[in-house]
Amino acid sequence: MAYGRSERGGRGERDGWKGRGGGSEGRAQRPPTSITVVDLDLDDGEDHKALSLVPAPGGPPPEGEGDVYALVRLRGRPVATVLGRVRDGEAPAEVLTAAFLARQDRYGRTRMSPARPEPYGVLPAEQPVPDSAPVSVSAPAPARTTATPPPPLPLPRTTVVVATRERAGHAGHAGHAGQLARALDSLLAQDHPDFRVLLVDNAPVTTATRDLVESRYAGRVDHVTEPRPGLAVAHNRGVAAADGDVIAFTDDDVVADPHWLTALTAPFATDPGLGCVTGLILPARLTTPAQILLESHGGFAKGFEPRLYDPARPPADEPLFPFTAGSFGSGANMAFRAGALRAVGGFDPATGTGTPARGGDDLYAFVRVLTAGHRLLYTPDALVWHHHRETWQDLGDQAYGYGAGLTAYLTAILVRRPALLPAFLAKLPRGLAHARAITAHRADGVTGATGAHGAVPGAVPGAHGAHTHPWPRVLSRLERRGMLYGPIGYLKARRRIRGGRT
Template sequence: MPLNQQSPIAVAELELDASGTAVGFRPAPGAGKPRPGDVYALVRVDGRPAATVLGRYEDGEDPARVLAALAAQRLLEGGALPTAAERLAAAEAPAPADTAPPRASVIVATRERPDSLARALDSLLAQDHPDHELIVVDNAPRTTATHDLVTRAYGRVRYVREDRPGLAAAHNAGVAAAGGEVLAFTDDDVIADPRWLTALATPFAADPGLGCVTGLILPARLSTPAQILLESHGGFAKGFAPRLYDPARPPADEPLFPFTAGSFGSGANMAFRASALRRAGGFDPATGTGTAARGGDDLYAFVAVLAAGHRLRYTPDALVWHHHRETWQDLENQAYGYGAGLTAYLTATMVRRPALLPALLARLPRGLAHARTMTAERGGGSDGGSHAGGVPGEHGTQHHPWPASLSRLERRGMLYGPVGYLKARLSQGASR
């Protein structure tokens, strides 16, 4: 089906037990009740995110049964559902001792979006983490809307104002105000799963060498062609397999490590050990949305912490639902910003961490080839009405062609990124 004729796709959650039997089906947080038609569902097994499936059910059919059949086959093939022998062994094994998550500070940077911020704060106040604080950083505000919302309706939330524009500057203001051992960051356009913060913070207690943890980001809605196209080409999801990135043991399947920072996670779902992030110098204030660099603040921080010798872990148990931008213009801005943010962060790394320059230059030829591949016009996968090619958010299974116009915008952004970063640094120097 052509993208401009694509009907909205409902977003839901499907709960399975360890045998693959459906025990629950509900709309995703913030999504409307699914209706007959296409449904994109997060599959949980015993409560834990395990996969996503895309299916279709007709009027009179049970969507849980339809999707469970698709999910069971998918999970068995991927090894996410245990065999009968594995279930028996797990039942007989002693339960592991619970690990208490460290004290955490959640930092949300925002600018003039009180409605979406309220939705995010409602989910963050429902977290099951036993010891955490919430900090909202109001970045270069034009009105008092954010201040009024936080101070009048959310007494448990601390309000911080940062007049210097830019996401990285706002994050640094949050870091300065935070008292947690773990600093967790998310955006004002997400809904956090109730276990999000616990899942994001607990790995730090088990691994003293861990400097950063990132988590799973899924779409809250797939209502417009732009949202569906973005998610069909990977979205923000990094899959359902936990992964550890260790600078002492570079991953063999990532020859550009650590400079392919986009594969580690995204700024809407990340946490740092406070001491590691502060020793690394925090976020580069000349990067990020709201600056001439257009992005790259999260990527810079990932590499800075890895360069200091800390490990980075990706865990799909830490889940947030992200409200993707809705219009084609939003998607064009996003494509350009991704390209600009990528090369802006690499420029920031060279400027602020010259010791990494030889490693970066050694990877440059392969990196340029990788960039050409990632920004190429991408075709649509087979879609015979049953979505046999995969699901939105699963990398490499695109259902809709990625237009050449967006590829060109990504590449133009990459050419602009270094200029944007230097402009941002000069602007900040002039301000000081």
């Protein structure tokens, strides 16, 4: 099993979702079969002239008629996603730019400006792009421009930890080798001036991962082995081997934007009270119905507005804070101040993929750092592209694993921090209502563009956080079954650890 964040335990039907009740109620609405994913950079002037349009990393360019899903940047800075239907003879960049402008006209331009408030004054270091720069579907994205001075302090020394298990390729899994190599290549291409990449080989059954590092990345990627299975255990092995002030984590099935690590770690240089930073996760492919349905349910992204979570000033719009850790970010794109993470004991080894708990390791770490008094920042400027799982079986596994990971991490928090129990019990009734809402079956709905103001009708799969796309009843049931199982899975995992079993 490889450690992409969306691989979880559970059950599903490979050939599609079919309910037992018959009729439309028991059958999922199928999303489109394929959508091309692109990266569109626009000028930040009033007309937002297109500067470049490139495929998502490793993906095909838009060709012919079809739906195109675009990350929209303004001079390199991510600001929105849009969906456009490109017809024969139409220029994809023009269609997508028009869709972006229509969303702005409806919801206002101010909050989509690259001059949006940034808590730490950190913007990508860019070079100006001439107004005459041609729009391309194959050339690399344009260099970025500097809108504000760089942070006054140097970027912190960082270790990037990637946990993997048998994704380096063996019989029947040649594609996994390509994914891991793409992930490592993108990490080695970061513009951060002071970092190392540490690959944690978790419970390997072959030497394929070590062989890949030795043959292709010798001297550039450090390799360590963790014999006990489990994502949290692997991450703790990385924490133990890391050096520097910051430890960043990503997955073996992502491609990191070249500016990802700089954007993810720069806030630590200017806020000594910051314990964690998370970033934006977008789909690298939308080539199967399962991938599209996942992204239409919100995917992994948390929107395009920076947000600071401060335990000293709980957010008024999140009454369940800090127990709604899923809103803080995801494990494929997170970084911690090393001292803060080590002070709370790292990740709970009884959580995470590869254990009976199925997940929740990242959520546990977010809440532990917050409850220790540190702040957490979400920044969309730190971008990675994630390879969603492709099959209906994967989507069922994912739904079950999300539910299990949610209640497993809550159990872990209460077991390890019993002082939080009164606050948890006080919020439990509202929390149960929230859990019912986020796992509810949706027979129909409106998809929309992603931005500060939520969905724009008919615009894009994945109005991130809005969850307005149809969601099959069978997936809702799997999520809820997972929630019931999560505490049991966590306790099973703890018993295994105490008994010395793996």
